[in-house]
Amino acid sequence: EDQVTQSPEALRLQEGESSSLNCSYTVSGLRGLFWYRQDPGKGPEFLFTLYSAGEEKEKERLKATLTKKESFLHITAPKPEDSATYLCAVQAISGSARQLTFGSGTQLTVLP
Amino acid sequence: DTGVSQDPRHKITKRGQNVTFRCDPISEHNRLYWYRQTLGQGPEFLTYFQNEAQLEKSRLLSDRFSAERPKGSFSTLEIQRTEQGDSAMYLCASSFGTDFTNSPLHFGNGTRLTVT
Numbered sequence: 001e002d003q004v005t006q007s008p009e010a011l012r013l014q015e016g017e018s019s020s021l022n023c024s025y026t027v028s029g030l031r032g033l034f035w036y037r038q039d040p041g042k043g044p045e046f047l048f049t050l051y052s053a054g055e056e057k058e059k060e061r062l063k064a065t066l067t068k069k070e071s072f073l074h075i076t077a078p079k080p081e082d083s084a085t086y087l088c089a090v091q092a093i094s095g096s097a098r099q100l101t102f103g104s105g106t107q108l109t110v111l112p
Numbered sequence: 113d114t115g116v117s118q119d120p121r122h123k124i125t126k127r128g129q130n131v132t133f134r135c136d137p138i139s140e141h142n143r144l145y146w147y148r149q150t151l152g153q154g155p156e157f158l159t160y161f162q163n164e165a166q167l168e169k170s171r172l173l174s175d176r177f178s179a180e181r182p183k184g185s186f187s188t189l190e191i192q193r194t195e196q197g198d199s200a201m202y203l204c205a206s207s208f209g210t211d212f213t214n215s216p217l218h219f220g221n222g223t224r225l226t227v228t
Contacts, residue, residue, distance in 0.1 A: 043219030102154030
């Protein structure tokens with residue numbers, strides 16, 4: 001069964017204090033790994049897709065990286081508007097190819 | 113691209129009542145998904161449609177849940193005889209094709225259900 005574990009569950013940073021969020025996954029074969037941002041009371045908003053180990057994607061202050069067992073979301077010099085829950089999800093090649101399996105998310109708070 | 117639209121945004125109902133939610137996907141997307149999210153958890157897959165055909169249902173989807181997509185456009189999710197454990201955010205999402213790496217899932221803002 002596909003599994004996704006995110007850590008930490010919650011993270012508080014001062015504005016400008018860089019850090020990383022972790023997403024560990026277990027799948028029989030990875031088709032893709034996805035990062036989403038979710039604001040309170042809203043649906044998840046797509047950020048990145050990563051396909052293979054070694055790949056990196058960047059968007060503003062966010063950079064996502066992928067290894068064979070985990071992905072990191074690096075946040076450089078965060079601002080209060082980066083506060084949100086960040087969700088990681090995987091799509092497997094076999095079986096549940098039409099589904100995404102999500103982790104429980106990391107709730108990020110950036111203090112001014 | 114007007115995004116995925118869900119209605120209502122909030123629903124409060126008494127245990128035992130039936131409720132129905134509506135989802136309007138992005139117009140060119142042929143696949144529509146329902147997910148459920150409880151507090152502090154990630155979304156869990158419930159069911160999905162390709163056009164009007166319901167192709168897959170999760171074991172989470174009990175017999176009290178039914179979903180339709182009659183003309184391959186909007187979809188409805190009905191919960192009969194609601195229970196307190198049904199309280200959650202119900203998210204609709206859409207995509208084009210089966211490979212999310214080519215067409216990522218786009219979510220609506222959900223319907224928050226509270227069963228009292």
